[in-house]
Amino acid sequence: MSDVRELLGRAAEDAGSPVISTEAVYAKAARVRWRRRAAVSAAAVCAVAGGAFVVPALSGEQPSRTSSVAAPAELPGPTGRAARLAGLLPRGVGSIEQVSLAVIIKQVTPGQAKEHLYGPLDGQYAVRRDGGVGYLTVGLMSAKAVGTKLGGSLRDENLCARNSGEPQREDCVREELPDGRVLTIWSDAMDYGDGTPQWGPQLTARLTLKDGGLLAVNDSTGFEAATAQGPLLRTPPLTRAQLRTLMLSPELVRGK
Numbered sequence: 295m296s297d298v299r300e301l302l303g304r305a306a307e308d309a310g311s312p313v314i315s316t317e318a319v320y321a322k323a324a325r326v327r328w329r330r331r332a333a334v335s336a337a338a339v340c341a342v343a344g345g346a347f348v349v350p351a352l353s354g355e356q357p358s359r360t361s362s363v364a365a366p367a368e369l370p371g372p373t374g375r376a377a378r379l380a381g382l383l384p385r386g387v388g389s390i391e392q393v394s395l396a397v398i399i400k401q402v403t404p405g406q407a408k409e410h411l412y413g414p415l416d417g418q419y420a421v422r423r424d425g426g427v428g429y430l431t432v433g434l435m436s437a438k439a440v441g442t443k444l445g446g447s448l449r450d451e452n453l454c455a456r457n458s459g460e461p462q463r464e465d466c467v468r469e470e471l472p473d474g475r476v477l478t479i480w481s482d483a484m485d486y487g488d489g490t491p492q493w494g495p496q497l498t499a500r501l502t503l504k505d506g507g508l509l510a511v512n513d514s515t516g517f518e519a520a521t522a523q524g525p526l527l528r529t530p531p532l533t534r535a536q537l538r539t540l541m542l543s544p545e546l547v548r549g550k
Contacts, residue, residue, distance in 0.1 A: 360374050379415050382543050387531055388423030399491060399521055415546050421531035422522060425526035428516045428531045434547055437506030453478045476502045477541055479534060491519035494526040497534060509546055513537050
């Protein structure tokens with residue numbers, strides 16, 4: 295599977311019901327990008343529980359290259375998770391608000407946007423700074439879920455290695471930590487052709503845990519579409535160093 299499905303949640307439950315899950319919205323887009331890029335041996339970067347959003351397109355429509363029309367997230371005000379996440383971030387990052395990208399992009403109601411939040415800070419967060427809007431998404435997957443959905447442990451996978459038919463991940467750094475965890479961070483220009491929305495550049499991070507679980511965070515400059523909450527940020531919400539610090543914060547996995 296392609297790394298487009300990074301941070302994508304579990305497939306929609308209750309097939310045939312009118313409920314539209316966040317995971318189903320982005321899984322559909324993931325299949326579009328999957329057809330454009332060859333499968334990778336590190337399928338580990340697919341299907342992470344929680345906030346899913348990193349997709350170049352949600353339909354075959356041509357993108358609207360405007361980001362001036364704001365769309366309400368319908369999760370007003372800072373939530374408990376947003377406040378706790380903000381407490382882990384350095385000053386100057388911007389204002390943090392928990393949102394639903396299914397609500398923003400697909401204009402569904404919060405009740406229709408079903409999410410499966412496993413980790414203590416799993417979710418999708420808008421980051422507003424200097425007039426622009428970027429996004430952080432956090433997703434934690436248990437070892438059992440990794441085994442079920444990804445076919446086994448990811449600890450030995452090298453996400454920085456070049457795979458047949460797969461472009462080399464840009465500025466990819468794999469770090470083996472003293473306690474046995476493995477942290478990988480890379481850049482993604484998110485330039486994958488037409489579609490709506492058009493996502494801006496991002497940093498992507500994956501942390502394989504000692505128990506076989508997986509923590510994934512995407513650090514995105516935002517997206518362009520008629521439903522965009524604002525222009526793209528000039529840079530991702532977090533620098534690479536700040537993203538590394540966040541990935542190693544025990545608050546993202548505590549109690550799991």
